[in-house]
Amino acid sequence: MPSNICRFAGCTLTGALSVTTHVRDAITVVHGPQGCTHHNFSLLHATSLDNDRIALPPLVSTGLSETDVIFGGEGALDRTLDTVIARDPGAVFVLSTCIVDTIGDDVGMVCGAKAGVPVIVVPTAGFLGGSFQTGVNNALIALAGMAGPADRNGGVNIIGEKNLEYEVEENFAEVSRLLALLDLSVNIRFVHDLATDRIASLGAARLNVLRDPSLIPVGESLKERFGTPYIPAYPVGISGTVAFLESVADTCGVDCRHAVEEEHMLRQQTLDDFADLAGAGIFFTPLPPDPEGSRVAQDIAQALRLDVTSSGCPVPVPVTPPVGIIGVRRLLHRWRRALHA
Template identity: 55%
Template structure:
């Protein structure tokens, strides 16, 4: 295993697999997540999730239990500790239990899947989350989404609705982004069926297969989209909309999948975008220079194109001497996301003018 912490070994900077999975499983509010590993793995993630919830005015506490493996369990195996912790979890009457492995558990070879497979009357679902062999945050999200989806079965019939798949639960704009998707879908007469997984209960997962389309948060979730299409027969759009033309293209694609003529919806959205852009006439003709947000961060591959498109729409000149504008990561979602981005541009351009 290459442990050299260099930019070329990017997985070292893309977050913990366990954290990614917990950002999904802890959003099933009547379930419990059992972390099979040392207590430190649970403490770290509990602190992170709780702080993120508080920053977003969410007062709930993540429902986590730990097997609290010590040296003895690491040397002789931790399966007994896992059995005891699963029993403890079940005594709290959850609707489901998700068991997340850690790097040390995968190293010592505990058979987590076999323990979870025992009949208990309540689903106990294993979620592979050891990242020491190359898994990163996104791997945890993907694995968790697939594991939670195992609780869903084919629906009796499809409804004219959409599922939001794999929202970034730890980003500050998650609710604003979801609201923008709801707004755009409403132009097509489509409702949101399920936010998978965001603030739901175990029983809600049964509705997963009834939507006409799945909308993935980002292209990295295509394996999840393909799995759901294969098992539940639901086609997918591979990303939330980004950019002026990208947002209109999103409406066209959703409409095509759902058998809806999106012409009127696209015309309405273009008019809405024109009105939004007119609010920024005061920065027209300014000079800007797009920059990476941070040398150690992976940029969004489409961010520069989205920014260039907005600059052209506002008659901004891209110039190395212009106001420094950080490329957004992730890309702003829909027209509302672009509006928030342009508000930040206005502040930076005005600061440059004053300087």
């Protein structure tokens, strides 16, 4: 199982781009030197191909020169925005870079003077300590500003999917499956392969499901703006789905008894299907980098009566814990292949 870790270790700009480039009819302008855009274009294109998504990131650079850095880059941004707006995109997202914040360009002023299409500024200069996740959160909060009040439609928003991780579609399918057990459907994926006009329905959902707790600032922002409650994370591990179903049902005021019963049956079926692994000695590789990943891997091993020992067979553990029972089943297939190799 390839590691995800390098995909989430980028700068603030990269984190924001992983969000804005998934608005399919919008264009993202990176205000800074060409190198910032070139590096991220290569990364986003490569990870998209790895995820079987053939798409060129819609990026445009203002291409700041040494002269712009000395005398200011606002003119370069103004000219670039005129060129981009002439293409009539659904929206334009303007992302700043470290050099732009250092020289003090007034990005908001330049963008605010434009008309014709929404021009949204996303602060992404990370040189003062911002991280990849900071960029993700800033982008989601900025894009949410495009949505206004909306009538509730009973759907559920999926917030902050890790667009660069392996199995992003499989993880979404698992969460959708669990919501369907409660007769709930997905309103929008904010933001994954989304059209600009769909953002308007962001506030129509009855519930937001966050990808993981690092998005709680986004959940709180959306709750304050639209009054929408949120679940702080996807379900992970062998027992996470039942807790997830109960939490969603409690928040939405629906009966979850039948759904929980079905999920208990699927959990038992999974343990029965992989009972042949019982008693095997294993150790995890690479070691999970966080306590949650380690806990989930240990819980799965304990449920199957596997012996975790340094002399055991190396089995793969992804950086992000498996989502739901179906994610656990995919992981156990990899463990079986490793043990039988």
